[in-house]
Amino acid sequence: MIPQPTAQQPLLDETFILQADATIGVDDPAAQPIAERFAARLRRSTGFALPMQDGAGTITLSTGGAESLGAEGYELRADTSGVTITAAGAEGLFRGVTTLRQLLPAKAEAGSAQDGPWEIAGTTITDTPRYGYRGVMLDVTRHFFTVDQVKKFIDLVSLYKINRLHLHLSDDQGWRIQVDSWPRLTEYGGSLQVGGGAGGSYTKEDYAELVRYAGERYITVVPEIDTPGHTNAALASYPELNKGDQAPELYTETEVGFSSLTIDKDVTYEFLDDVFREVAEQTPGDVLHLGGDEAHSTPHGEYLTFVSRATELVVKHGKRVMGWHEIADGELPAGTVVQYWGTEDPKAQGLAHKAVEQGATLVLSPANRAYLDMKYHEETPLGLQWAGLVSVEQSYSWNPATLIPNVPASAIDGVEAPLWTETLDDLDKVEFMTFPRLPGIAELGWSPESALDWTAYRDRLAEQGSRWEVLDVNFYRAPEIDWR
Ligand code: NGO
16 A cells, blocks of 8 residues: 555454445435446446445444544455445545545546456554645646646546646746736647647636645645746736747747746736736635746846745735745745745755745655655666656655754655656656656655655555556656566
8 A cells, every 4th residue: 555554464364345235324415426436437447336325334434523633534355245434534534535535546547347256355544644734846838738638637637646737837938827916827838849739728717626636635736827037828818927028939849947926026026916916816726926037137136036926926826935945045025835846955955945944844755755756776768867766766855854964853844856848748757757756746745754664665566567557647657666
């Protein structure tokens, strides 16, 4: 199982076998949709009727217990008589059902009827996450991904108890979210992508659908509008955002660091005020990411001014600021989340310390460990390697608590695995870079420190391969894993 639960005990001599007459019981209307979706999946693969029932069933989801395990925690017991999952509320039940899916044979994930038996070795599990933020980022700017593609991605990451989806929605190569007050951002700024092909963007309805779909899987969307650099698509769409009112051409290559909003123009902040307002209005999560990375074309003094003014606008629209670690050189409002993407470099670590000294918290995305777009090895046909090669072992074998020396445990919100898409133009390629590394990052975010052990993890990871085959995931069959 991945992530490894906090505590698991076998129940010797007990085996649960799902039979044709099984029922699914729920005692809380809030958990009804969770049970329904679980039952629907199992009906397809088992061919059983699996009717829903109020209160206890063969498989029971029950709220109002296990309160000490927090909103995401749960208890699970599988024995000869049935399976019970107990949690404080619906979110914990959802995580527990995710575990139950992994306890069942891989063929339970199939879209058509399979032969049993449907057995689970007797067990009790008590589980609660180590960190509250366990994210994945998808860059939909360098290449655009449709709502349906992102939904499949959400489905796959939710199997590993990921609870944040960071969408990188604007960059030099494309603006991907509708903004009514600045319509050319998508109409023109979203029209292309890397390589020069047609891009795309999300309408408000599309974005709402992604937020809803992720929410159903207890994943909060964190939208990113990258500023003041990585803004060529916006600058190309509106001449007035540029120094000298001259719009650049659209850009479809992959250099970074050449674009900048104009820091000393009022229109820059009118623009951001509108964009942040419209994005914030559509985002139930409490965080809005304003980028802040690689502003190499913004003079440093101006960058610091920008951080103060732009963060103020995010706060004005009721959200906490999130930004890449460069923003920590500026003055940060209370509640800011700083995303560390450094390697072992002292300058980046210094900014992480600066963030913590200002009271900000950290989400860890060390590029040489957590970047899903780094090549696995020299011959990987996709991806980049500026942060080094990132094998499955390299991405798993680190400890969030000690990655940056002298950061108090209370300052770490969790981990996130970013997937940048300069070289990835379809979902198969996205899957290839994401699996098998993402489950390891998810485990670093969820499982207790004592459970983190590469040799044991390697064995557990090997078992996931059969699930990905059933789910039709194009994963990288890393040779260091004995895939079963
Ligand atoms: C950097 C850069 C991105 C690239 C990515 C590629 C950050 C935070 N900014 O990470 O624009 O796409 O590397 O790995």
